[in-house]
Amino acid sequence: MRHLLSTGDLTRDEAVLILDTAKELAQVGERSVKKLPTLRGRTVVNLFYEDSTRTRISFEAAAKRMSADVINFSARGSSVAKGESLKDTALTLQAMGADGVVIRHSASGAARRLADWVDGAVVNAGDGTHEHPTQALLDAFTMRERMGRLEDLRVAVVGDIRHSRVARSNVLLLNTLGAEVTLVAPPTLLPVSVGTWPCSVSYDLDEVLPKSDVVMMLRVQAERMNASFFPSAREYSRRYGLDADRFARMAEHAIVMHPGPMIRGMEISAEVADSPRSTVVEQVTNGVSVRMAVLYLLLGGAMQTTGNQGETR
Amino acid sequence: MHARKHADGERPDQTRAVLEGPEIGRALTRIAHEILERTKGGDDLTLLGIRTGGVPLARRLAERIERVENRSVPWGALDITMYRDDLRMAPARALGRTEIPAEGVDGRVVVLVDDVLFSGRTVRAALDALNDLGRPRAVQLAVLVDRGHRELPIRADYVGKNLPTSLRESVTVLQEEPHGRDAVLIGPAKPRPGAEPAATGPTASEVDR
Numbered sequence: 001m002r003h004l005l006s007t008g009d010l011t012r013d014e015a016v017l018i019l020d021t022a023k024e025l026a027q028v029g030e031r032s033v034k035k036l037p038t039l040r041g042r043t044v045v046n047l048f049y050e051d052s053t054r055t056r057i058s059f060e061a062a063a064k065r066m067s068a069d070v071i072n073f074s075a076r077g078s079s080v081a082k083g084e085s086l087k088d089t090a091l092t093l094q095a096m097g098a099d100g101v102v103i104r105h106s107a108s109g110a111a112r113r114l115a116d117w118v119d120g121a122v123v124n125a126g127d128g129t130h131e132h133p134t135q136a137l138l139d140a141f142t143m144r145e146r147m148g149r150l151e152d153l154r155v156a157v158v159g160d161i162r163h164s165r166v167a168r169s170n171v172l173l174l175n176t177l178g179a180e181v182t183l184v185a186p187p188t189l190l191p192v193s194v195g196t197w198p199c200s201v202s203y204d205l206d207e208v209l210p211k212s213d214v215v216m217m218l219r220v221q222a223e224r225m226n227a228s229f230f231p232s233a234r235e236y237s238r239r240y241g242l243d244a245d246r247f248a249r250m251a252e253h254a255i256v257m258h259p260g261p262m263i264r265g266m267e268i269s270a271e272v273a274d275s276p277r278s279t280v281v282e283q284v285t286n287g288v289s290v291r292m293a294v295l296y297l298l299l300g301g302a303m304q305t306t307g308n309q310g311e312t313r
Numbered sequence: 314m315h316a317r318k319h320a321d322g323e324r325p326d327q328t329r330a331v332l333e334g335p336e337i338g339r340a341l342t343r344i345a346h347e348i349l350e351r352t353k354g355g356d357d358l359t360l361l362g363i364r365t366g367g368v369p370l371a372r373r374l375a376e377r378i379e380r381v382e383n384r385s386v387p388w389g390a391l392d393i394t395m396y397r398d399d400l401r402m403a404p405a406r407a408l409g410r411t412e413i414p415a416e417g418v419d420g421r422v423v424v425l426v427d428d429v430l431f432s433g434r435t436v437r438a439a440l441d442a443l444n445d446l447g448r449p450r451a452v453q454l455a456v457l458v459d460r461g462h463r464e465l466p467i468r469a470d471y472v473g474k475n476l477p478t479s480l481r482e483s484v485t486v487l488q489e490e491p492h493g494r495d496a497v498l499i500g501p502a503k504p505r506p507g508a509e510p511a512a513t514g515p516t517a518s519e520v521d522r
Binding site for chain 1: 392395396400401402403404405406407408409410411441444445446447
């Protein structure tokens, strides 16, 4: 494993290795000294073309707990605003000796392009509506912690699938790990290619809900919507929101997940979000452990290429 | 891991046993008594086995001390992967589980336990790891075999057997659990780490670094 670009690239063994490593590293978060010397002298660049404080901080905390040096690069107010291309930014990072680049970009496929241009490891922290692999890994980690297994777990992913990179990454990863995923959304919020995904699809939340072990609510990404995808927020909420009524109809043991940020009252009611069966806060904690595991596995050992300087490409 | 590595590493014609079953048992019993003597009865004693070879040894020492003193001794396992100084010489390796007994390590006399003491780098890493876990009152080191060739100023407090070896030799410790047999074997040196995948590489204690 050289880069982490898509959960679809992970074999079952690799995915399990990441989850197991994260479990060990979670112990570090409980200690008084939350620091390991493992990545001392390595530089990780957080290259964020889109604002995402939550993900950036999570990656930053993970890198710092492993003693890596972290450079935060935000496109806003940088040379990118002046018109520099991704490739030129990549070459600049290369010249500065970045061992790992964590990239968030609004264009699907940006991470993969970047991987062609830099010697260091590239971690996709969300590219457009394509993928967000570390989010899926932390979701899987949370499910495994709460439910004790992933095999044959019935997972419903509900909401704005079309604009969600989380959904795609989750479907691919959970499928690799043996869980059964059902996507639940209004037809307008499903991507065209959904028929090719390894999962089932339903338009009816009430039908899927009682049969699910895990219900993952997604945020309705209004900022990505360039057209009207449902009549009104109220209408959406009535059919696809998780309120106390629906919550009561879920299986006793079932948990509720949300990648955040939540829009309380629309996709999930406050009551449900704050219930002990909601894992929203755990997901944030687990996010740091999982990202530590990914950074360790990509950067902790010998790098395939040593030295980052001066190569003409 | 041990067993597999051993199976391809061992050539019967070149490998000989220097310690066998009961001798290892006796050495452990002696170390257990020495620990009790040195720590004056072993109050506040915690045994930490260094993964992987040290863990069953720590358990066996704890059992012996328990038998003598009629009192249970907390013991655990320490994984030092993240603290090794040779991480960059091989692909990232899988982590082992660190298990610290409920008593913690603060203010306690921690005896680190390993099977083979060689360069001393594993022990250095273990001291670093311990440092991040808390502040023991004192740290001591118990090893089953000291094969020499130290690269750091580290010395064991309790030694099962001093075994002068050549750098062209390797030392392998087999234990009842998990190997089904107690023995210390000397054989020809194995390839250096990095020359083979980490999963089948030598254990920390016998790595020739």
